[in-house]
Amino acid sequence: MATLAQAxxxxxxxxxxxxxxxxxxxxxHLPPYIAISPYYILFAAFGAFPVFFSFxxxxxxxxxxxxxxFVGLRQYYWLxxxxxxxxxxxxxxxxxxxxxxPMLFLALVLAxxxxxxxxxxxxxxVAYFIPNVTSMVAMxxxxxxxxxxxxxxxxxxxxxxxxxIGWLTSSLGIKSAISLMVIWRWVGYNAxxxxxxxxxxxxxxxxxxxxxxxxxxxxxxxxxxxxxRPVILFAIITSTIGGLQIFTESQVLFYSDDPGTAGGPGQxxxxxxxxxxxxxxxxxxxxxxxxxGWILFALIAVFAVINWRLxxxxxxxxxxGIPLLRKGGRNGR
Numbered sequence: 001m002a003t004l005a006q007a008x009x010x011x012x013x014x015x016x017x018x019x020x021x022x023x024x025x026x027x028x029h030l031p032p033y034i035a036i037s038p039y040y041i042l043f044a045a046f047g048a049f050p051v052f053f054s055f056x057x058x059x060x061x062x063x064x065x066x067x068x069x070f071v072g073l074r075q076y077y078w079l080x081x082x083x084x085x086x087x088x089x090x091x092x093x094x095x096x097x098x099x100x101x102p103m104l105f106l107a108l109v110l111a112x113x114x115x116x117x118x119x120x121x122x123x124x125x126v127a128y129f130i131p132n133v134t135s136m137v138a139m140x141x142x143x144x145x146x147x148x149x150x151x152x153x154x155x156x157x158x159x160x161x162x163x164x165i166g167w168l169t170s171s172l173g174i175k176s177a178i179s180l181m182v183i184w185r186w187v188g189y190n191a192x193x194x195x196x197x198x199x200x201x202x203x204x205x206x207x208x209x210x211x212x213x214x215x216x217x218x219x220x221x222x223x224x225x226x227x228x229r230p231v232i233l234f235a236i237i238t239s240t241i242g243g244l245q246i247f248t249e250s251q252v253l254f255y256s257d258d259p260g261t262a263g264g265p266g267q268x269x270x271x272x273x274x275x276x277x278x279x280x281x282x283x284x285x286x287x288x289x290x291x292x293g294w295i296l297f298a299l300i301a302v303f304a305v306i307n308w309r310l311x312x313x314x315x316x317x318x319x320x321g322i323p324l325l326r327k328g329g330r331n332g333r
Contacts, residue, residue, distance in 0.1 A: 054290040054293060054294070055290070055294060057286060057287050057290040058075055058076070058287060058290040058291040058293075058294055059071065059072055059073070059075065059287070060287045061075075061285075061287050061288075062286045062287050063284040063285070063286065064284055064286050068287075071287070075287050075288050075290075075291035076291050076295070078288065079288070079291055079292060079295060084267065084270065084275060085272075085275060085292065087267060087270060088263075088267075088270045088271055088272050088274070088275040089272060089299075091175070091263070091267075091268060091269065091270055091271055092243075092244055092246065092271045092272045093244075094175055095175050095178050095179055095182070095243070095246060095271065096240070096243035096244055096246070098175055098176065098179040099178070099179035099180075099182035099183050099243060100182075100236075100239045100240065100243050102183060103182065103183045103186055103187050103190065103239065104190060104232075104235055104236065104239060106183070106187050106191075107186075107187045107188075107189075107190035107191040107193075107194055107235070108191075108194050108220075108224075108225075108228075108232075109220075110128065110187065110188075110191040110194075111191045111192070111193075111194030111195040111197075111198055112194075112198065112216075112220050112224060114128075114191065114195050115195060115198040115199065125192060125195070127188075128187070128188030128191050128192065129188045129189065129192060130188070131184055131185050131186075131187075131188055132185060132186065132188055132189040134185075136181075136185065136248045136249070136252075137248060137252050139181070139184075139185070140181065140248060140249055140252040140253055141252065143177065143180075143181050143184075143253070144168070144252070144253050147167035147168055147173075147177045148167075148168065149164065149166070149167075149168070149169070151167075153165070153167060154167070168253070168254075168264060168265075169264075169265050170265075170268075171266060171268040174254075174264050174265070174268040174269045175268065175269070177253070178246065178249045178250060178253070178269060181249045182243065182246065182249065186239070186242070190235050190239065193231060193234070193235055194228060194231060194232075194235065196231075197227075197228045197230075197231035198224065198228065201223075201224070201227045201228075205223055205227070206219065206223065209222075209223050229311060229312065230312075232311060233307070233308060233311040233312055236307045236311060237304050237307055237308065240300065240303050240304055240307055241300055241304070244272065244296065244299060244300050244303070245272075245273050245296070245300075246271045246273065246274075247271060247273040247274055247277065249269075250263055250264075250269040250270065250271050250274045251274055251277070253269065254269050257282065262274065262275075262278055263275075272292065272296050272299075273296070275292065276289045276292045276293055276296070277289075279292065
């Protein structure tokens with residue numbers, strides 16, 4: 001009975017402690033939040049706000065100075081009937097395919113070679129990464145001289161008996177020149193990404209493959225590629241995002257204030273972002289450019305999902321062992 005009589009008293013004494021606990025926790029956690037608050041303030045001002053404002057702007061007609069005029073979905077309607085916009089989409093995807101596929105394959109091969117016991121591997125890694133940190137504007141000017149009609153590229157072709165190519169005048173030449181610049185810039189970066197993934201693969205898998213008589217090609221495609229699936233997925237998605245936003249190469253290589261000649265002859269180098277820039281900052285149609293940016297965002301999201309499904313949708317059991325020697329190996333069955 002005495003115990004039961006004392007129970008309510010203990011509850012009444014503990015109640016104030018429970019009400020003060022949240023305040024104490026808030027005071028204890030407040031200094032760290034204040035310390036990291038500059039990042040969130042800057043992100044809200046220069047990251048989140050521009051995103052939401054661009055979406056709001058895509059429903060308005062605005063020249064950047066005067067008052068905004070609400071036009072609803074007309075910007076998107078006009079885009080869907082803009083032949084230059086559709087031409088820029090086709091150009092962007094052609095350049096993306098011509099650059100991304102060989103770039104990722106070459107990066108994977110380079111990473112596999114760097115992972116082997118080669119001399120001066122550290123120097124090779126630095127050399128491959130230098131293009132990524134080089135000013136793309138400066139290098140585009142250099143490449144413009146290389147791909148000129150009397151430039152180094154055509155001189156080398158003529159030296160081996162091949163007629164010169166109109167790198168900056170023909171449709172295929174323009175797309176090839178831009179693609180080569182993209183490959184030159186990003187192959188080393190992706191090679192180092194693949195190399196980091198290779199170094200995480202247990203050496204026992206490579207040793208088992210060698211014992212079973214696998215060739216270097218079999219090791220690359222039946223051991224390395226399945227084990228690197230998450231890394232390859234990351235590289236494909238980031239390359240897709242970057243490839244669909246190509247701007248500097250086309251802008252510097254074919255700079256022109258006239259929208260009709262932007263992107264080179266026939267506008268074969270006109271990309272989505274270059275057209276967005278032309279409409280926004282040359283024609284001062286910021287609402288039109290914002291709508292174009294959101295369509296580009298939708299395209300990137302769709303292709304990122306498609307790439308994710310294609311790359312990650314295979315046999316997931318490949319990561320647990322060596323799927324190689326079902327045929328072609330010395331002890332295969």
